[in-house]
Amino acid sequence: MRQEQMSTPLPGFEEFEEPAGAKGPGRPGISGGHGGSDGDGGAVGSGEPGGRHSGVPGQSPARSDHRREIAPGAVHVPGWLTMAQQRELVTACRGWARGPAPIRHTKLPRGGVMSVQTVCIGWHWQPYAYTRTADDVNGARVAEFPPWMVDLGRRALVEAYQDSTAGDGYTPDTALINFYDDQAKLGMHQDKEERSGAPVVSLSIGDTCVFRFGNTETRTKPYTDVELASGDLFVFGGPSRFAYHGVPKVRPGTGDPASGLAGGRLNITMRVTGLDG
Numbered sequence: 253m254r255q256e257q258m259s260t261p262l263p264g265f266e267e268f269e270e271p272a273g274a275k276g277p278g279r280p281g282i283s284g285g286h287g288g289s290d291g292d293g294g295a296v297g298s299g300e301p302g303g304r305h306s307g308v309p310g311q312s313p314a315r316s317d318h319r320r321e322i323a324p325g326a327v328h329v330p331g332w333l334t335m336a337q338q339r340e341l342v343t344a345c346r347g348w349a350r351g352p353a354p355i356r357h358t359k360l361p362r363g364g365v366m367s368v369q370t371v372c373i374g375w376h377w378q379p380y381a382y383t384r385t386a387d388d389v390n391g392a393r394v395a396e397f398p399p400w401m402v403d404l405g406r407r408a409l410v411e412a413y414q415d416s417t418a419g420d421g422y423t424p425d426t427a428l429i430n431f432y433d434d435q436a437k438l439g440m441h442q443d444k445e446e447r448s449g450a451p452v453v454s455l456s457i458g459d460t461c462v463f464r465f466g467n468t469e470t471r472t473k474p475y476t477d478v479e480l481a482s483g484d485l486f487v488f489g490g491p492s493r494f495a496y497h498g499v500p501k502v503r504p505g506t507g508d509p510a511s512g513l514a515g516g517r518l519n520i521t522m523r524v525t526g527l528d529g
């Protein structure tokens with residue numbers, strides 16, 4: 253059903269294959285494993301958190317020392333993912349974007365359509381509830397949330413909160429994978445369909461965006477605008493878990509095609525739904 257959703261172009265995402273010169277030496281832990289499998293994963297599921305500490309040739313210098321607390325419990329860690337990890341995530345997301353429930357512009361209850369395109373794993377989010385099946389797409393059960401991504405989420409919390417125990421017991425069971433083309437935006441909203449106060453772990457790949465991180469009371473000021481670039485981690489938990497946030501702008505052409513994305517922006521937000529079944 254809904255042919256128009258199947259044929260939505262994803263410039264920079266859908267058609268992109270292997271970037272020229274992407275296969276460099278010295279990328280430990282690259283398995284080529286697909287995110288849809290439940291194997292032990294590849295670079296994103298193994299090795300060092302973030303991975304910018306290894307001094308691997310060809311990687312940009314660590315930026316995680318520029319970690320910044322934007323609000324209590326909300327932390328930005330620039331450059332957390334290596335290029336190799338970004339490529340593995342792009343490959344995994346490209347697979348999920350094809351199915352079992354293809355990526356689509358989410359329809360809103362009052363007739364609007366989101367400019368962002370989204371595919372979910374673990375649980376399917378549709379305004380404003382989670383289900384196991386993508387009832388507003390094709391009815392298919394969404395892909396499993398892979399163990400390697402749970403592990404990545406735990407390492408993200410350890411890094412963001414600089415606390416070796418911060419990931420203990422953190423078991424995200426859903427991720428929304430958003431693709432932004434040059435025009436896409438995301439209005440100020442709260443992530444509040446989850447019945448859990450566990451943190452949201454957000455990973456960005458491709459073009460830089462302006463990420464607006466606000467307060468828990470209103471969609472408006474006070475807020476802080478943060479530039480989220482390729483490889484950046486942003487975690488919001490604790491007192492900031494239910495803060496309003498949005499993406500007012502993507503900066504076209506700012507991404508490095510070596511990430512596997514020729515254009516646009518990919519964002520992955522892992523969450524704990526607190527749901528059973």
Ligand SMILES: O=C(O)CCC(=O)C(=O)O
Pocket residue numbers: 428430438443454463480497498499519521
């Ligand atoms: O794209 C982003 O950085 C944020 C995405 C987001 O807020 C969401 O999926 O709920």
Ligand SMILES: [Fe+2]
Pocket residue numbers: 441442443497
């Ligand atoms: Fe959100």
